[in-house]
Amino acid sequence: MKRPGLLALLGLLLGVGAAVALFGRAPATGQPVVLNGTAVPPVPTLVPEQVARGATLYAQSCARCHGANLEGQPNWKVRLPDGTLPAPPHDDTGHTWHHSDTVLRDIITRGGQAVYGSADSPSAMPAFSGTLSDADTTAILDFLKSRWGTEQREYQWWMTATGK
Numbered sequence: 001m002k003r004p005g006l007l008a009l010l011g012l013l014l015g016v017g018a019a020v021a022l023f024g025r026a027p028a029t030g031q032p033v034v035l036n037g038t039a040v041p042p043v044p045t046l047v048p049e050q051v052a053r054g055a056t057l058y059a060q061s062c063a064r065c066h067g068a069n070l071e072g073q074p075n076w077k078v079r080l081p082d083g084t085l086p087a088p089p090h091d092d093t094g095h096t097w098h099h100s101d102t103v104l105r106d107i108i109t110r111g112g113q114a115v116y117g118s119a120d121s122p123s124a125m126p127a128f129s130g131t132l133s134d135a136d137t138t139a140i141l142d143f144l145k146s147r148w149g150t151e152q153r154e155y156q157w158w159m160t161a162t163g164k
């Protein structure tokens with residue numbers, strides 16, 4: 001009498017697995033992230049205390065330009081009269097999640113001008129090397145990550161894990 005129950009359970013598990021594989025998106029944690037045929041380990045789980053610390057630091061150092069709600073400045077794709085661009089959003093609508101941790105750390109530490117600015121295209125993103133420690137920057141990045149959707153989170157992790 002135990003067998004049919006066990007078989008039914010196995011069948012159910014297989015069915016759920018197949019449904020997830022066919023129709024569902026893999027959860028943000030626990031599954032390898034595969035892009036362009038390259039698999040990377042599952043997206044790391046964020047630590048709530050670290051995210052909360054990052055939120056406080058973000059409010060102190062970043063919100064005045066990038067917005068209290070990560071919304072960025074209005075018309076952020078249109079250059080200002082001095083040739084710089086307004087501060088972009090850090091949420092899913094921006095392009096922060098396109099960059100690996102290494103690139104983001106570099107921009108935050110050395111500032112936009114040193115990393116990608118030029119005479120034609122100056123950057124107004126300040127350098128925070130004197131203000132924020134490495135641990136502070138990690139906490140801020142964790143806070144930003146906590147606000148991204150699954151696909152943005154997976155893409156950014158894939159960029160980070162493949163060493164982009």
Ligand code: HEC
Nearest residue numbers: 061062065085086087088095096107112122123124125126
């Ligand atoms: C004085 C305003 C100002 C402050 C304060 C500021 N930023 Fe920026 N930031 C900018 C501007 C303007 C840009 C766009 C510069 C460009 O692309 O030329 C930018 C761009 C960026 C970028 C690159 C674009 C992207 O989305 O990948 C990152 C990352 C970034 N900022 C992170 C931060 C973080 C984190 C903080 C707080 C520690 C911060 N910024 C504080 C103005 C600011």
